[in-house]
Amino acid sequence: MKAAIQTNQLTKVYGKKASRLIALEDITIAIKAGESVAIVGKSGSGKSTLMHILALLDQPTSGSVKIDGVAAEQLPAKQLDQLRNKNFGFVFQQFFLNANDSVLNNVILPLKIAGVGRQERNRRGRTVLQAVELADKADDKAINLSGGQKQRVCIARALINHPSIIFADEPTGNLDSTTGQKIEDLLFDLNKTKNITLLIVTHDPDLAARCDREIHIKDGHLVETGAV
């Protein structure tokens, strides 16, 4: 079976000469389809940079990323945009919801960008909001939701395009433990039932432990990759 994401000797360097900062060095990993993987490390370790590169939001200085066997650096910008739009889902610690827009409009943003018609996207938006138990909040403004609800809206937005991979950057970082637990349950449930590959960046050891596998990053280097 082909790996969902495969990297080869990824290196990311910021700045030049004296101010040169090596964020990542020689990262070679493979993530199988349907796997749930935690990228663990302290802040500043380079774990977010790694996720950005894996999610095709950033380019490595050297090395390559393959998505479903296709080398990302060979794809034109338009196809990278489409790949993110159609195959990836994003869940952020800070939610990134348009505060004054309705919950429904926030959820359907990826479909709007993809050019899906209004009726179709609203129908799919309401369906996916049902899946995260927020159907009754569809027409509320995003700003009026609680933290847990906001994160569920984010998950709904990530799910709406039926992604093959969800990238979650500290998904429970802004939530209390009870609410965080519920979000975790939701994510792992999607991973199991819909076979969506889950990539979670976290510094929470409990959350990391729930994943199939942990990738530890320290000072830009891979520390250990152990299957549980």
Place this chain on the structure above:
Amino acid sequence: MKFFDLLLTANQSLLRNKARTTLTIIAIFIGATTLSLTNGIGAGIKTYLSKQVGNLGNSSSLTITAKTASRGPGASDNGLTKYVAGQKKIGGDGRGPGGLSQVALTQADIAKIKAVPNIVSVQAGLIATPDYIANASQPDAKYQFQLGQTVGRTNLDMSEGQPVSNSHGAAEITIPTSYVKSLGFASNAAAVGKTVIVGISDATGAQSTFRATVTGVQQKTLIGSTAAFANESLYTNLYDYQTTGLPTNAKDSYATVSAVYKDDLTDQQVASLKSTLSAEGYTAQTIKDTVGTVFTVISAVTYVLDGFAAITLLAATFGIVNTLYMSVSERTKEIGLMKALGMGKGKIFLLFSIEAVLIGFWGSLLGVGFANIIGHIVNSVGSKGFLKDFTGLQLLSFPAKPSALIILGIMLIAFLAGTLPARRASQKDPIDALRYE
């Protein structure tokens, strides 16, 4: 993202920051209002002048004179022109302008001009100089006046009644409003249908009178305002009487000849008609040629005023740039999110460009609309007050086409102003938005 969605999204973004959007729109609005007003004044005065030109006579007529050098017959830069036996001169008898004599036109010339294609009718430029005009019911109150002749179709701007008709033999006349009181008519309307007496002397000094029906009263105008106008029948009778006793030779010489060309000729056809006549040895001028200079001056003044309006717009343009730059930096996260979710650079650029164009659209639409309202007020106040002497003048006129052009032009300018911020937005790095602050 579909274009309609982009449009809606752009509109929502503008509405989200109402105060800032409104202020930027006001800047554009002021510029658009100014531009619209300056243009409106230009258009208004031009429309008025076109009407005045109509008052001068038939708009599809040519005034034809024999082609001569300005220094009189004979002398030109190329030497002397040959004398042709039988050629006549006007001015030798003191009737020509400025003491210069001019080659006269004869019936033979009229026949020649008639043969030119597209010419409908030709009439000798008869000059009748009547002695006085009087109300038929008060024949002793005689007044000096000027009399003009109407040729072909006329565009006289009437205050009451109808212009004279050339289709029948009855003697008809129209008089300017300024004659009405002197002639003892109670009002403009009262003068219509009444009879006036025109007195004229022949070559020997013997005076006779002609009766004519007043068919209408002319609107007060800027040019040609003091002349009454006679129809062909009256004018010919007057001329014939005036020239009684002159040798036939003297009768058959005219300084000018008026020719009427077909109504539906294009400007190019008129131009080629003029060059045909020029090749035949005549100088032909339309009424437009005569007043063309005035139009050129008004156009020039309008351009200068437009220039001032353009400066206002330029300032407003920087308002757009500023507003959108603020918007871009405020919405860094939103832009980053959209890019992360797969929105391309081009679409982001388009989104912000549309916002700029929308600001331009609303500003200019409101500006043009407001200028129209001001125009209506000024026109109605002006026609009762400070523009009373210019009857029929709409100081501000807003034809649809230039108004639409102003709106489109400002939208284009807004688009250009928007390109800078839109470019910045499209080049935002999605990671900037996703990075924690």
